[in-house]
Amino acid sequence: MALTTPHRLHISQILGDPKAGESVEVKGWVRSKSAMGGLVFATLRDGTGSIQVSAKGGVTPEASMEAIRGVTRESAVSVIGVVKLDSRAPGGVEVSVRGFEVVSLAQTWPITEAAAKSASYLYDVRHLSIRSRKVISAMKIRSEVVGACFDYMRESGFTLISAPSFVQAAVEGGSTLFPVEYFGKKVYLSQSAQFYEEASLAALEKVWIYQPAFRAEKSRTPKHLTEFWMVEAEQAFADQSDNMRLQEGLLAFVAGRVAEKRKEELKILGRTIFPPSVPFDRISYDEVRDFAEKQGLPFEWGEDVPTEVERLISLAHDQPFFITDYPLAARSFYHMTYADRPKVTKSADLIAPEGFGELATGGQRIASYEMLMERIKSQELPPEGFGWYLDLRKYGMPEHAGFGMGVERVTRWLGGLKHIRAASLFPRTTTRVSP
Ligand code: 4AD
Ligand code: MG
Numbered sequence: 001m002a003l004t005t006p007h008r009l010h011i012s013q014i015l016g017d018p019k020a021g022e023s024v025e026v027k028g029w030v031r032s033k034s035a036m037g038g039l040v041f042a043t044l045r046d047g048t049g050s051i052q053v054s055a056k057g058g059v060t061p062e063a064s065m066e067a068i069r070g071v072t073r074e075s076a077v078s079v080i081g082v083v084k085l086d087s088r089a090p091g092g093v094e095v096s097v098r099g100f101e102v103v104s105l106a107q108t109w110p111i112t113e114a115a116a117k118s119a120s121y122l123y124d125v126r127h128l129s130i131r132s133r134k135v136i137s138a139m140k141i142r143s144e145v146v147g148a149c150f151d152y153m154r155e156s157g158f159t160l161i162s163a164p165s166f167v168q169a170a171v172e173g174g175s176t177l178f179p180v181e182y183f184g185k186k187v188y189l190s191q192s193a194q195f196y197e198e199a200s201l202a203a204l205e206k207v208w209i210y211q212p213a214f215r216a217e218k219s220r221t222p223k224h225l226t227e228f229w230m231v232e233a234e235q236a237f238a239d240q241s242d243n244m245r246l247q248e249g250l251l252a253f254v255a256g257r258v259a260e261k262r263k264e265e266l267k268i269l270g271r272t273i274f275p276p277s278v279p280f281d282r283i284s285y286d287e288v289r290d291f292a293e294k295q296g297l298p299f300e301w302g303e304d305v306p307t308e309v310e311r312l313i314s315l316a317h318d319q320p321f322f323i324t325d326y327p328l329a330a331r332s333f334y335h336m337t338y339a340d341r342p343k344v345t346k347s348a349d350l351i352a353p354e355g356f357g358e359l360a361t362g363g364q365r366i367a368s369y370e371m372l373m374e375r376i377k378s379q380e381l382p383p384e385g386f387g388w389y390l391d392l393r394k395y396g397m398p399e400h401a402g403f404g405m406g407v408e409r410v411t412r413w414l415g416g417l418k419h420i421r422a423a424s425l426f427p428r429t430t431t432r433v434s435p
Contacts, residue, residue, distance in 0.1 A: 006022075006023040006024055006025050006080065007024075007025065008024075008025045008026070008027060009024045009025065009026065010046055010047070010048040010049075011026060011028065011044070011045075011046050011048050011049040011050060011051045012048035012049045013048070014026070014051060014083060014093060014095070015049055015051060015091050015093055018083050018085060018092075018093040019083055020083055020084060020085050021082060021083065022082065022083045023080070023081070023082055023098075024080070024081060024082075024083055024095060025078065025079065025080050026044055026046065026051065026053070026078075026079045026081070026095060027046060027076075027077070027078045027079070027103070028044040028045050028046035028050075028076070028077065028079075029044065029045050029046075029074055029075065029076055029077070029131070030042050030043070030044060030045075030071055030072070030073055030074060030075050030077060030106075031043040031044065031045045031050055031073070031074075031131075032073065033068075033071065033073065035069070038056060038057040038058075039054060039055070039056050040054070040055045040056075040065070040068045040069060041053070041054050041055075042054075042055075042068060042071065043090075044077065044079065044095075045131070049264075050090075051090075051091065051093065051094065051095060052089045052090055052091075052093075052094040052095070053068075053079055053081060053094060053095045053096075053097050053100075054084075054089075054094050054095070054096055054097065055068045055096075055097040055100060056096070056097075059096060059097075059098075060096075060097045060098060060100070061098070061099065064097060064098070064099050064100035064101075065100075067100045067101065067102055068097065068100045070102070071100070071102050071105070072105060072106045072107070072108065072109070073106060073109045074106040074109050074131065075102055075103075075104060075105045075106040076102075076103040076104040076106075077100065077101060077102055077103055078100075078101045078103050079095060079097055079099065079100050079101070080097075080098050080099035080100075081095035081096050081097045081098050081099070082095065082096045082098060083095060083096075084096050109128075110125065110128070111125060111128060111129055116129075123421065123427070123432060125435075126425075126426060126427075126435050127426075127435040130425060133268050134268060134269060134422075135422070135425075136265075137262075137264075137265035137266075137268040137269050137415070138265075138269065138411065138415050138417060138422055138423055139425060140262055140265045141258055141262050141265050141266070141269075141411055141414055141415045142407065142408070142411040142415075142423060144257055144258050144261055144262050145254055145258060145407060145410050145411050145414065146210065146229075146231075146407060147257075148253055148254040148257040148258070149208075149210065149231045149250065149254060149407075150210075151253075151257075152249070152250050152253045152254070153208045153231075153233065153250070156206070156246070156249075156250075157206055158206045158207060158208040158233060158235075159200075159204045159206065159207050159208070160207075160208055160209065160210070161193075161196070161197065161200050161204065161207045161208070161209050162209065162211065163190065163193035163196035163197070163209060163211065164190065164196070165189055165190045165211070165212065165214075166180065166182060166187045166188075166189070166190075167187065167188055167189075167190045168187055168188065168385070169195065169385055169386060169389065170188070170191065170385075171190075171191050171192040171194050171195055171332070172191045172192055172215075172332055173332065175216075176191060176215040176216045176217055177189075177191065177216060178214050178215075178216050178226075189214035190211075190212075190213060190214060191213055191214060191215055192213055192230065192232065192404055193209045193211060193213075193230070193232050194232060194234065194334075194402060194404065195389050196209075197209060197232060197233070197234035197402060198234055198365060198389070198392060198397075198400065198402075199388070199389075199392055200234070201234060201235070201236040201397075201398075201400055202236070202392075202395070202396055202397070205235065205236050205237070206233075206234075206235045206236070207233070207234055207235075208231065208232060208233040208234075209230075209231070209232050209233075210229065210230070210231050210407075211229065211230065212227055212228065212229055212230075213227070213228055213229070213230045213404075214226065214227050215228075217430070218430060220429070220430055220431070221307070222418060222419040222420055223356075223357060223358070223409060223412070223420050224420065224429070225408060225420055225421065225424060225427055225428055225429055226428045226429055226430060227428040228406055228407065228408050228409075228420075228424070229406070229407040229408065230404045230405065230406055230407065231250075231404070231405045231407060232402060232403065232404040232405070233246060233250075233402050233403060234400060234401070234402030235400060235401065235402065236398050236399075236400045237398050237399060237400070238399065238400060238401050239346070239364055239399055239401055240324075240336075240346040240347065240348065240362075240363060240364040240401050242401060243348075243362050243363070243364065243401035243402060243403055244280075244282070244322055244324075244348055244350075244362070245278075245279075246403075247322075247350050247360055247362060247403050247405070248276075248278045248279055248280045248320070248322075248350075249278060250405075251276070251280075251320055251350065251359065251360075251405075251410070252275060252276050252277065252278050254410065254414075255273060255275040255276055255414060256275040258273065258414050259273050259274075259275045265415075266414075266415070269415050269416055269417070270416065271414070271415055271416035273414055273416075274318070274319075276319045276320050277319075280319065280320050280321050280322055280350070281317070281319070281321035281322070282321070282322045282324050282348070283313075283321055283322065283323055283324070284323070284324050284325045285305070285323060285324065285325050285326050285327065285344075286301075286325070288305055288309065288313060288323055289301065291309070291312075291313055291316075292305075292306070292309040292312075292313075295309070295312055297309050297312070301327060302327045302329040302330060302343075303329075303330060304326075304330040305323065305330075305349075307357075310351065310357050310358065311355050311357055313351070314351050314352060314353055314354065314355050314356060314357045315353075315354065315355040317351070317353040317354075318353045318354065319353055320350060320351060320352050320353060320359065321350075321351055321353070322348040322349065322350055322351070323348060323349045323351055324347070324348040325338075325344050325345065325346075325347070325348075326344075326345050326347050326348075326349075327343055327344060327345070328342075328343050328344065328345050329343070331345045331347055331363070333375050333376060333379045333381060334365050334366055334372070334375075335347050335363050335364070335365070335366070336363065336364040336365055336366050336367070336401075345363055345364075346363055346364040346401075347361070347362065347363030347364070348361075348362060348363065349361050350362070350403070350405070352409070352410075352413040354413075356409075356412065356413040358409065359405055359406065359409045359410055359413065360403050360404060360405035360406070360409075361403060361404060362401065362402060362403025362404070363401060363402075363403075364399065364400070364401040365400055365401065365402070366393075367393065367397045367398060367399055367400060368393060368397075369390060369393035369394055369397075372389075372390060372393055373390060376390075407423075408420050408423035408424050409423075411423035
């Protein structure tokens with residue numbers, strides 16, 4: 001471009017502090033374009049926001065007029081212009097174009113208004129449809145959720161660890177394992193890093209992890225993905241009460257951060273959130289059974305809380321809450337039970353309100369070798385499959401507890417998203433592994 005190039009500004013910098021008359025360079029993608037007489041308006045989007053640019057014969061040089069007239073939706077462009085305050089422009093600010101360069105011209109955008117009505121088509125072309133305001137907003141919220149987890153866990157003195165994704169043991173039962181061929185041997189994709197966190201305790205005492213988890217969930221529900229990201233934490237010299245305090249502190253912090261920093265995105269999603277205050281309510285499994293019975297949906301003691309009951313009790317709340325004290329029969333083998341109630345675990349699910357349901361599951365683990373071995377045998381699990389996990393109990397294993405919280409579940413709740421796949425940039429479900 002023949003013009004002297006001013007410093008590139010991101011759109012949020014211009015909108016956040018618009019200086020009338022300032023020369024700016026903006027780079028981004030054309031979201032939309034319209035022409036009216038001698039005027040051409042385009043909405044540009046970069047990674048930080050969108051802004052209107054306007055070109056006008058006589059003000060905008062002729063070559064740039066031609067370039068903006070010929071530009072297509074979703075083309076990448078570079079614009080030089082002057083900031084104008086104009087109440088008719090969205091956000092009250094526009095850039096009056098002095099130079100318009102098409103960096104990469106887009107072909108005719110395939111996602112027509114009619115095509116966009118089909119959710120399944122939008123996921124077929126997810127590599128393109130992610131440019132929508134709603135998807136962008138959901139991803140900004142997800143990023144805020146994750147960032148807030150990093151801040152909170154670091155502040156709370158937890159060390160971030162990593163764990164393998166190729167594993168040999170089922171943490172959450174054999175039925176949802178994904179087998180992988182590993183040099184002639186069958187291994188699995190990790191369902192949860194919990195056992196590796198437990199192994200890290202004697203070295204680091206308080207650990208957390210943020211990594212993908214894989215579940216061959218056959219159920220097609222609005223809350224299940226086959227690959228998702230989990231925030232998990234584990235602490236030594238801690239019991240289930242400490243564990244629940246950590247979870248409620250974390251979730252309240254995350255929700256507060258999103259409410260504060262992602263107002264624009266929440267508005268685009270039509271979502272209002274009221275960050276919860278701690279402590280959260282603690283409702284026992286037995287109380288949930290009473291609730292279910294009153295709703296005409298009784299279930300046997302020992303069964304997991306049925307999905308519909310979880311949904312109804314979640315709908316009856318406007319703040320997150322815990323369901324505590326699940327029967328052992330509804331929990332994985334490693335759960336610690338009460339000394340005076342051997343069939344009841346020191347565990348809880350953290351439930352989101354408004355029908356969104358489970359966000360996290362946590363509990364206190366068995367610390368004693370003998371007790372764990374007995375549990376493994378009584379559940380007819382193969383002790384050799386849990387060699388090193390058992391071994392940990394021989395070399396200084398104190399009382400300890402932890403939890404796992406699904407990042408897409410939390411994003412879905414905070415963003416008010418109907419389906420969990422909307423909380424993932426490239427979701428993996430039973431029926432989708434592309435794009
Ligand atoms: O309840 P889950 O299965 O618990 C565990 O994996 C424990 N080992 C975690 C621990 O204590 N360290 O999974 C934990 C959370 C769930 O509460 C849910 O938020 C999420 O992970 N989750 C899923 N999210 C999306 N799709 C799925 N298929 C999920 N399965 C679990
Ligand atoms: Mg669970």
